[in-house]
Amino acid sequence: MGELFGTDGVRGIANGDLSLELAMRMGQAGAFALTSEVHSPRILIGTDTRKSADMLFGALSAGICSIGGDVVYAGVIPTPALAYLVRLYEADAAVMISASHNLMEYNGFKWFDKRGYKLSDSLEAQIEALIRDGCPKPRPTGGLVGRVTRAKRAALDYTDFLLKAADCSLLGMRLVLDCANGAASDLAKEVFSKLGATVLSFSDEPDGYNINDQCGSTHPERLRQLVSETCADIGFAFDGDADRLIAVDERGRIVDGDRIIGILALDYKKRGLLKDDTLVITVMSNLGLKLKLNEAGIKTEETAVGDRYVLERILEKGYSFGGEQSGHIIFANDHTTGDGMLSAIKLLNVVKHSGRRFSELADEIPIYPQVLVNVIVDEQAKDAALNDKDLKEAACGAEAALGKSGRVLIRKSGTEPLIRIMLEGMDENDLRARAGALAHILITNHNGRLKG
Numbered sequence: 001m002g003e004l005f006g007t008d009g010v011r012g013i014a015n016g017d018l019s020l021e022l023a024m025r026m027g028q029a030g031a032f033a034l035t036s037e038v039h040s041p042r043i044l045i046g047t048d049t050r051k052s053a054d055m056l057f058g059a060l061s062a063g064i065c066s067i068g069g070d071v072v073y074a075g076v077i078p079t080p081a082l083a084y085l086v087r088l089y090e091a092d093a094a095v096m097i098s099a100s101h102n103l104m105e106y107n108g109f110k111w112f113d114k115r116g117y118k119l120s121d122s123l124e125a126q127i128e129a130l131i132r133d134g135c136p137k138p139r140p141t142g143g144l145v146g147r148v149t150r151a152k153r154a155a156l157d158y159t160d161f162l163l164k165a166a167d168c169s170l171l172g173m174r175l176v177l178d179c180a181n182g183a184a185s186d187l188a189k190e191v192f193s194k195l196g197a198t199v200l201s202f203s204d205e206p207d208g209y210n211i212n213d214q215c216g217s218t219h220p221e222r223l224r225q226l227v228s229e230t231c232a233d234i235g236f237a238f239d240g241d242a243d244r245l246i247a248v249d250e251r252g253r254i255v256d257g258d259r260i261i262g263i264l265a266l267d268y269k270k271r272g273l274l275k276d277d278t279l280v281i282t283v284m285s286n287l288g289l290k291l292k293l294n295e296a297g298i299k300t301e302e303t304a305v306g307d308r309y310v311l312e313r314i315l316e317k318g319y320s321f322g323g324e325q326s327g328h329i330i331f332a333n334d335h336t337t338g339d340g341m342l343s344a345i346k347l348l349n350v351v352k353h354s355g356r357r358f359s360e361l362a363d364e365i366p367i368y369p370q371v372l373v374n375v376i377v378d379e380q381a382k383d384a385a386l387n388d389k390d391l392k393e394a395a396c397g398a399e400a401a402l403g404k405s406g407r408v409l410i411r412k413s414g415t416e417p418l419i420r421i422m423l424e425g426m427d428e429n430d431l432r433a434r435a436g437a438l439a440h441i442l443i444t445n446h447n448g449r450l451k452g
Contacts (some may be wrong), residue, residue, distance in 0.1 A: 004131065005124040006414040008306065011099050011108035014052035018107055020059040022131070026109060027063020029130035031146075032137050033123060034092050035067070044094040044151065046074040046082045048183040048241045051208030052107045056097050060109070065146030067137055074154035078183040078242035080339035081158035083116040087336075088157060090114075098183070098241040100415070101218050104211050110241075116336035118308050155187060162191050165334060165345045168352045171196035174232040176248075178223045179204040180216025182240035184341065191341060195348075200230060212239065217246040217327050217340075220254055228252040234351065234358045238340040243307075244327035245340040247347065249359040257327040258289045260347055262365035264329070267350045268320060269298055280313045280322025282306070283409060287424055288366035306414055307338045368406075369428040373421045373435045374413075374451040375442045382412045385419050385446040394441060398423065398434045406431075410438070418451060 004010045010026070012018035034041040043064055047053035053076075061071045072091060074082060079096045086094035092114050099106035111119045111127075119127075130137075175197045179185040181204065189201035202222070203215035215222060217239040227235040227248045235248035247255040261279065268274035278299045281289070290300055301317070303309035307328035314322050314332050323329035328338035335342060351358050377385045385391070391410065399408045406425025413420055421438050423431040442448035 004128050005119075008100060008308070008415050009096075009108050009110035009118075011102070011106060011415050013105055014050070014056060014107040018056070020055065023056050023059035023109075024063035024066075025131045026127065027060040027065075028067050028137055029063075029127045030093065030095070030111065031064045031067040031069035032130060033126050034069070035138075040146070041069040041092040042072055042089075043069055044072045044074055044082060044086050044089060044091040046077040046079075046094070046096050046154070046183075048096075048098040049076055049181060049185065049206035049208065049211050050099070050104050050107055050240075052104075053097050056107055056109075060095065060097065061148055065148065066139065067146070068140040068144050069146045071146065071148040072151050073148055074151045076183055076186070077154055077158065078187070078339070078341070079110060080243050080335060080337050080342065081154065081183075083112050083337040084158060084161055084335065085151070085154055086112055086114060087116045089151065096241060100241050100243070101180075101212055101216065101239040102416070103213060104209050112337075117311070118337070159187060159191055159194075162341055162345060163194060165342055166195050167349050169196040170348060170352065173197045173234070173348070173352075174230065175199050176223060176226045176230060176232045176235040177201045177204075178215055178217075178220065178235070178237040180212050180238055180240050180242075181206040181210040182212065182216065182238065182242060184238045184242035188236075188238065188242075188341060192344075195345070200226065200232070202226065216240060217244050220246055220248060223248050224252045224254065234348070236340075236344045239327070242340045243338045244324075245329065245343040245347075246327045247344070247358070249362050250357060251359050253359065253362070255358070255362045256367075257323055257325045257329065258286045259362050259365045259367065260327070260343065261321075261323040261329055262289050262292060263350060263361045264321070264346060265293060265298055266296055266364065267354075269296060273320060274298065275318055275320040278317070278319050280310050280319055282310060282324050283411075284325045284422065286325065286367050286370060287405075287407070288368045292365050305411060311337070368424050368426065369431060370422060370424045371428065371431040371435045373439045375419045375421065375439050375448040376417055376451050377419050377442060377446050377448045379417045381446050382417065382419060385442055385448065386410065386412050388441065388445055390445060391438060391441045394438055398438065401434075408434075408438075419448070
């Protein structure tokens with residue numbers, strides 16, 4: 001068995017590599033690991049809208065209860081809701097059953113500790129070792145087995161948390177929301193309507209199959225169209241578990257995570273809320289963002305890709321917030337993880353207080369052309385592909401040609417069997433040609449294939 005935990009929990013094909021047996025063992029191992037601190041752990045569980053959610057919830061819960069732990073089921077709810085509710089309900093841990101932005105055949109487990117943070121590397125390693133080694137675990141009987149109860153107010157309590165993040169009314173604003181047929185489907189329209197906005201919500205009728213299917217933060221095309229057609233002020237797209245945000249301005253242009261955190265950072269700096277005048281970003285963040293922030297007197301600290309690494313740096317240095325180009329944004333004073341709806345509310349606060357159009361704020365953050373090519377490579381071959389001599393030589397040559405106005409970044413995905421090739425510079429056509437040449441090396445040398 002290879003490593004189970006990637007950069008965003010455990011993920012795989014439901015009922016394939018992410019089997020019921022693995023789910024049950026994970027429930028047992030997680031509950032057993034927690035019993036070192038508490039006698040009978042209470043573990044909060046939520047799901048997104050995938051058809052496999054019920055199946056995996058049953059297996060995971062059975063594992064937890066067989067060790068004597070209790071399960072509190074929060075139902076279909078966003079990942080950041082669980083991170084908030086585990087603290088509110090004083091549970092010992094929380095597990096979100098979701099594969100985030102992936103299609104319905106995938107699923108996964110995201111664990112949070114009792115403080116609402118993703119598990120430490122050491123606790124993840126302990127759980128993996130328990131699963132791998134089959135360490136003996138207690139098998140209580142009678143009244144000592146665990147049970148499942150329902151958190152009936154989970155959605156209401158999370159909604160209250162979000163509403164408190166707004167510092168102004170949205171009366172007079174027209175919003176379009178793409179809920180990705182995911183965990184935000186029953187909540188998003190209600191939240192933003194309660195804040196006073198006129199809301200058009202779509203992709204909010206999940207059927208178990210359609211989560212992230214040509215919708216949500218990875219497919220904002222329909223959102224762009226509806227924002228333009230309805231003359232809306234702004235559009236928001238969430239992913240399947242609603243922990244990330246991509247926006248569309250009133251002109252129908254996509255505003256990614258880099259521009260969103262840029263707008264927020266400039267506002268925080270202006271109001272004296274940006275700790276040490278520093279924003280935490282990742283190596284994928286755009287050069288244009290960095291140049292604009294530097295011009296405004298804002299320093300940046302870069303981490304590896306993954307919101308867990310952004311959070312680690314924020315906590316290590318006590319910074320205010322940070323985020324990723326993909327739309328994960330973490331506000332350290334408000335939450336312990338990325339939250340798409342919270343990010344949207346924070347952004348709307350800035351738009352309303354500025355009295356300006358969203359497009360004007362977005363245009364203040366220049367964005368250099370970036371080309372991203374994903375090459376599917378077998379999981380076992382990813383490390384060898386990343387260290388391929390031909391690939392490294394070609395990447396060095398491309399970077400030398402791009403000079404100071406560009407760069408090359410090649411990395412392996414922490415959640416999918418992919419090698420990601422990103423080039424950034426001034427000439428998009430040139431970038432595409434160079435990215436294609438690099439991808440061809442992986443296709444030839446490592447039996448890779450392009451992900452469409």
